[in-house]
Amino acid sequence: MSATRSIEAIVVDIEGTTSPTSSVREELYGYTRTRLPGWLAENTGGAADPVLAGARAQAGRPEADVAQVAAILIDWLNTDVKAESLKTAQGIICAEGFRSGALFGEFFPDVPAALREWHAAGFALYVYSSGSVRNQRDWFEFARPGDLSPLISGHFDLSTAGPKREAASYEKIAGAIGVPAQRILFLSDHPDELDAAVAAGWSAVGVARPGEPNGPRPPHRWIDDFAEVQPS
Structure with a gap:
């Protein structure tokens, strides 16, 4: 991994970010x-x-x-x-x-390719969702596009990290993965979660997808496709 790289780890939310809320x-x-x-x-x-x-x-x-x-x-x-x-x-x-076979992890079309690209480029990928770690792992392993679990280095939920709208939760995750806060990028559809991540020293980008309930809110940068994220 390049010594000049500013981002080392990417943490993603699930609902409304990697996957449709409806699913x-x-x-x-x-x-x-x-x-x-x-x-x-x-x-x-x-x-x-x-x-x-x-x-x-x-x-x-x-x-x-x-x-x-x-x-x-x-x-x-x-x-x-x-x-x-x-x-x-x-x-x-x-x-x-x-x-x-009754359930599958559903993902927006742009997500699998982006996760694979980031993983191949050497970024460590993590998931932080209010859903249990067990559900998260199954969601990625039994993904309809194919098993995405090998791309993910770790999972965090309410019991392992804490509430998603509190900065302390993001501080705890940074400590657990051993990456400095300023080298972590968080992607979420919820403005309050982005606020909390930034308060903990992380970089954050909002994800506002068509038809999803949460809309953009300043001061964050917002995207509607993971292809727009170019971590470096």
Whole structure:
């Protein structure tokens, strides 16, 4: 890698950035919504216990039974609450869907080629998303364009890095990957996330794709295609 290169690592968001929001919310969320009540009931006393405990604590409902917790989690899913207990359950449930062929990682057409180009050029690629690390890995491994997981050096989520709108989360990621903040580029569709990354000393570029819910906001540079990003 050239000693004069200013960027060493590129961190990407998923929803609205590498992938259509609809593919996440309709397919991934829909699969979770359908199977969540049954999974909680079948796995009480095992894998579901941390999910139940976390949801009860966050909701302030220590007495909630399994069916009530399922209703709480589905409400959070419908209102896009970034709850760790929900993301954990979703990761486990959707892992089955990816492996059965019911789910695939969907990507904007420009993304696979850009990721391959950046990887070949020596940039370390990472993912930071509110979805669980398990879901992230499956999303890239079972990508409809073909397995993209070998291109990714690491994944971060709410439990491993923290909230995406807080600068401390980006500081934690920089420390974990061992790259100085000023040598990390972050790509996201959410202005608040870009603000937090910049506050942590990162470079950041907004991604505003047609039909996606988040629009450009100053002072960041915005693109609508990964081909417009020329890291150096």
